[in-house]
Amino acid sequence: MSWQKLIPLFAAAGVILGTFYLLKDLLTPFILSVFLAYLLSPVVDFMERRGFSRAMSIAFLYLGFAATLGVGGFFLKGPVMSQVKGLTENMPEYTKRAKDMGQQMQKKLSFLGSLQGSGDKSATMDMAKYAGKAAGFVSSKILSLFAAIPTMILVPFITMFFLKDGRAIKKFAIGFVPNRYFEMALTLLYEVDQGIGRYIRGQLMDSVAVGALYTIGLFLAHIKYAFILGPLAGIFNLIPMFGPLIGAVPAMIVTAVSTNNFLMPWAWIAIITLIVQLIDNVVTGPLIVGQSVDMHPLVIIFSLLVGAQVMGLLGMLIAIPAATAIKVTFLVGRNRLRDYEIV
Amino acid sequence: MTDPFWGNPYKNTGSEGKGLLPILRKIPIFEQLSEKELKKVETICYERHFNKDEEIFKEGAPGVGMFIIKEGAVKIARGQKELAQLSEGDFFGEVALLDESPRTATAVAPEKATLLGIFRPDLLDLVKRDPWAGSKILLKLSELMGKRLRAANEKLKDVL
DSSP states (O other): OOGGGGHHHHHHHHHHHHHHHHHHHOOOOHHHHHHHHHHHHHHHHHHHHHHHHHHHHHHHHHHHHHHHHHHHHHHHHHHHHHHHHHHHHHHHHHHHHHHHHHHHHHHHHGOOOOOOOOOOOOHHHHHHHHHHHEEEEEEHHHHHHHHTHHHHHHHHHHHHHHHHHHHHHHHHHHTOOOOHHHHHHHHHHHHHHHHHHHHHHHHHHHHHHHHHHHHHHHHHHOOTTTHHHHHHHHHHHHSSHHHHHHHHHHHHHHHHHOOOOOOHHHHHHHHHHHHHHHHHIIIIIIIIIOOOOOOOHHHHHHHHHHHHHHHHHHHHHHHHHHHHHHHHHHHHHHHHHHHHTTO | OOOOOTTTTTTTTOOTTTTHHHHHTTTTGGTTTHHHHHHHHHTTTEEEEEEEEEEETTTTTOOOEEEEESSSOOEEETEEEEEEEETTEEEGGGGTOOOOOOOOSSSEEEOEEEEEEEEHHHHHHHHHHOOHHHHHHHHHHHHHHHHHHHHHHHHHHHHH
16 A cells, blocks of 8 residues: 555645644634534525525525524523623622632631642642632633624624535635545545534534523522523533533632622532533433544543644634544545555 | 636636536436526536546546536546547446446546536535435436446347
């Protein structure tokens, strides 16, 4: 088997990946738009099957979204905006409270006798510092979601173009492939498209369901900022394996710093997390996602770590689709290269 | 044709599409399609250019789609034996639209040729988007397979 013939292919793949890495910050709205396009494409295909043109189908879809947002916004605007305003106004106080709680916790745990800080700093200051940092980290991540509003406005426009011209874009891109590799590349692109499309659609719909359940649960339990923490838990649910646990952390931190007695709210958050995950694993997950990701847990963990290293939270969200694409490319490509006698 | 690097791929110059509808209309598989449906088929055609003596596909390789000769000629051979010499307007490899079974012969361009390729993944996507047009195409494909099978049976009868 002459693998040297593949050197130009690997070189091209390396150049493409390197370019993506260098432009990763600019690519954020495009990556989010690809996710949305995968999610909405079946709806547009459905309307196209009913005889509408693709452009008309997309127009109807967006009108439907606008109407839903309008109605939803009319009813939810008050509670959501008041929670957002409350969180942003109170954040400095919450950060200070987190530091105070860190100090108190350190005093209570001082009997352990082994919590000496590094150098000349006392452990008390270290705990307070870390508690303050944790609160600050969570608040900055929540607030950064609102700072991403310009990106969020750009995403629907880019999604619209992907929905309308996605096929033309794929056709244009694959047109560059030389004749010798063309049929193989076409098949590979199709299989990767099918694989990650199924995964993204399933995960996104499941996350919407989890976010909705979490929001309802937190609201009914009178947890503060339910309309922010619930959707955030839904977003974190996109991360396989660790997402549900990570999703509960912001709720616990925000609750700890925003209420005087946080043990009861924490208990509620834990119960809500368990119930939502139970419903997700037994009902919504199997129905919506179907097959679980066909990857060894170690591969999932490694992919998540690489994703986090390269692109932070967004990297973790796209880590599994990217790993799926690499896996399909490797498996299908290896067989096709033999079938077409390229190697 | 729109330059892929400097041109606007979304501008409908019609330069790639020009001449495709009349070519597609002559293919028996698409003869029952309306103008609108034919335009959808046009969007899934790939125009591929082959140099003299360049292999289009090899015997035994997985089949992915059919080709229509827009310009030039194609030689179909099995081993050393030449089975057919095709010219402008002819089509070949259509069985691959139905399944991935290996190609039964090798196709080579004896001179520079421009072919239109229609491939199974895109056809499946078209069937999903427009089931009525997809059904018409698949029905005509099945008719064509039936005709070829009957012709092969007759030939076998003569031999036996």
